Amino acid sequence: MAEVAYYTKEGLEKLKEELQFLKTEGRASIAKAIAEARDKGDLSENAEYDAAKEAQGLHEAKIAKLGEVLASARLLDESKMDISKVLALSIVKIKNLKNGAVMQYQLVSETEADFKAGKISVSSPIAKGLLGKKVGDKTEITVPAGKIEFEIMEISR
Numbered sequence: 001m002a003e004v005a006y007y008t009k010e011g012l013e014k015l016k017e018e019l020q021f022l023k024t025e026g027r028a029s030i031a032k033a034i035a036e037a038r039d040k041g042d043l044s045e046n047a048e049y050d051a052a053k054e055a056q057g058l059h060e061a062k063i064a065k066l067g068e069v070l071a072s073a074r075l076l077d078e079s080k081m082d083i084s085k086v087l088a089l090s091i092v093k094i095k096n097l098k099n100g101a102v103m104q105y106q107l108v109s110e111t112e113a114d115f116k117a118g119k120i121s122v123s124s125p126i127a128k129g130l131l132g133k134k135v136g137d138k139t140e141i142t143v144p145a146g147k148i149e150f151e152i153m154e155i156s157r
Contacts (some may be wrong), residue, residue, distance in 0.1 A: 004072050006122075011112040017064045020067055022059065023048045030056045069111065082150075083155050086130045089121050093154035094130065097138065104154065107131070 034056060038050035042084070086092050086107065093104045105120045107130070113121040120127050129141030133152050140149045 004074055005069065005109040005111070007109050007112065008076050008089060009075060011109065012073055015070055015073065015111065017068065019063065019070060022063050023067065026059055026063075028155065032061050064076075069124055073109075074109075083157055085132055085134050086152065086155055091156045092152060094150045095153050097149040097151055 010024070014100045030052065033052040034049065037046055037052045039127060040046060043049050059135060083090065088107055088109070091104065091106045093102060095102050105118050106127070107122045107127045108119045110123060113119055122128075122131070125143050126141055129139050129150070130152065133139055135152050135155055138151045140147050
C-alpha cells in the first residue's frame with residue numbers, strides 16, 4: 001500500500017486528469033502504435049512491435065502506480081489548518097540566519113513539488129526540518145551544501 005499523501009484540491013484534480021488521460025488517449029495511441037507495427041509483418045523479428053509492446057507495459061505500470069497514489073491521496077481542508085505550527089500545505093516564510101536571505105515555501109506532496117513555484121516536498125530536508133516548528137523558532141537543517149540555520153518568520157495557508 002502506498003504511503004498516505006496530502007494534496008490541495010488543485011493537486012488532486014491534476015492527478016485525476018492525468019490518470020484519465022493515460023487511460024483514454026494514452027492507451028489509444030499505444031494501441032495504434034502496436035497495430036501499425038503488427039501490420040509490418042513477422043512479429044518474431046519486428047523490433048518496432050517489441051518496442052510498442054514494451055511501451056504498453058510501461059504505460060500500464062504508470063496507470064497502476066497513479067491509481068495507487070490516488071487511492072491513498074487525502075484532500076486537506078486548508079480552511080481548517082492550524083497555522084500556529086508548520087504542517088503539510090503550510091506556506092512558510094523563513095530567514096537564513098547566516099546570510100539574511102528570506103525565502104517562502106509551501107510544503108506540498110512529492111508529486112506537487114515545484115521549486116520554481118515555491119512548492120517543496122514535505123519529504124525534502126528543508127521541509128522535514130520545518131515541520132512542527134512555530135513562528136520565532138530557529139532550526140538547523142542539513143542540506144546537501146551543509147548545515148544552515150533558519151528562523152521561522154511567518155506561517156500561513
